[in-house]
Amino acid sequence: MAAEYWNWRKLFHPAPRQWGLRGDPVVWEFLERSLAVEPAPVDMPDVAARLRERFMLIVGVDLDTCTEDTMFKKELNRGGMSGGGVALVVWRERLMPMLLRRADRPLRQ
Numbered sequence: 876m877a878a879e880y881w882n883w884r885k886l887f888h889p890a891p892r893q894w895g896l897r898g899d900p901v902v903w904e905f906l907e908r909s910l911a912v913e914p915a916p917v918d919m920p921d922v923a924a925r926l927r928e929r930f931m932l933i934v935g936v937d938l939d940t941c942t943e944d945t946m947f948k949k950e951l952n953r954g955g956m957s958g959g960g961v962a963l964v965v966w967r968e969r970l971m972p973m974l975l976r977r978a979d980r981p982l983r984q
Contacts, residue, residue, distance in 0.1 A: 881915035886977045895962020898951035905933045922978040
């Protein structure tokens with residue numbers, strides 16, 4: 876895919892209708908913002924690596940190696956009972972795969 880046609884922000888829209896914990900949409904937003912300034916990826920492994928790297932920078936855990944289902948990070952707290960909570964299991968099973976599926980379509984064109 877030519878760099879001038881790639882747009883990281885398109886991966887994040889529309890946002891999911893359902894989240895695991897209140898920190899999940901904050902992570903989604905931070906991922907979108909941080910990747911918006913990145914150059915176009917080379918291929919799907921590049922997309923996956925950048926998403927996972929940014930997730931680790933934002934949340935502080937590696938989705939591939941962390942076995943916890945949830946975690947708390949006060950910097951992601953915008954209020955509410957589960958504010959700052961991140962549902963790692965939801966990121967592993969639903970949200971990260973969703974972003975990767977969305978990225979795969981334009982890269983194949």
